[in-house]
Amino acid sequence: MCVFCGASPKVGARYLELARDVGSLFGARGVEVVYGGASVGLMGALADAALAAGGRVTGVIPASLRNRELAHGGLSELHVVDTMAARKELMFARSTAFLALPGGFGTLDELFEAVTLRQIGEHEKRIALLDADGFWQPLLAWVDRAVREAFVPDNVRDALEVLPDRDALSRWLASL
Numbered sequence: 758m759c760v761f762c763g764a765s766p767k768v769g770a771r772y773l774e775l776a777r778d779v780g781s782l783f784g785a786r787g788v789e790v791v792y793g794g795a796s797v798g799l800m801g802a803l804a805d806a807a808l809a810a811g812g813r814v815t816g817v818i819p820a821s822l823r824n825r826e827l828a829h830g831g832l833s834e835l836h837v838v839d840t841m842a843a844r845k846e847l848m849f850a851r852s853t854a855f856l857a858l859p860g861g862f863g864t865l866d867e868l869f870e871a872v873t874l875r876q877i878g879e880h881e882k883r884i885a886l887l888d889a890d891g892f893w894q895p896l897l898a899w900v901d902r903a904v905r906e907a908f909v910p911d912n913v914r915d916a917l918e919v920l921p922d923r924d925a926l927s928r929w930l931a932s933l
Contacts (some may be wrong), residue, residue, distance in 0.1 A: 761857045761864045763863070777805070780807035789869060803830060814833050817838060817848050819838055876910070884917055885917075
């Protein structure tokens with residue numbers, strides 16, 4: 758499972774708890790996590806919880822972010838790559854589905870590339886947004902408008918599966 762999420766250490770506790778919950782769920786279910794490789798923010802919380810639950814976690818981090826995002830030293834695998842493009846390429850290649858947790862521009866960049874590649878037919882992997890506290894609602898409103906105004910085809914909007922909570926995530930995982 759490729760997970761997109763933020764690395765900011767300044768986010769609220771509820772988002773860190775969400776990432777820990779997802780990591781614990783994945784680790785307990787034997788779902789390998791592929792993510793951005795950081796030890797801080799949601800990224801670190803996700804990885805630490807998945808590892809603590811006995812899971813396998815692969816990180817992919819560009820050399821330019823290794824120190825800023827504090828590359829995680831305790832992962833099952835850590836790949837240091839040259840560029841953000843190489844990061845996404847390796848993360849996408851190592852995954853069978855995508856899950857976006859709350860995050861910033863990096864999270865959106867990764868999410869939009871996964872959606873765009875699906876739109877142009879380069880993959881059929883499932884893409885879900887864990888919509889904790891309605892975090893993704895403003896983005897979904899924009900996507901809906903882009904569909905209404907014919908910038909985005911309906912089938913692309915339909916490809917974004919919105920999961921309101923952990924129970925929905927559990928059901929989604931069971932359907933993969």
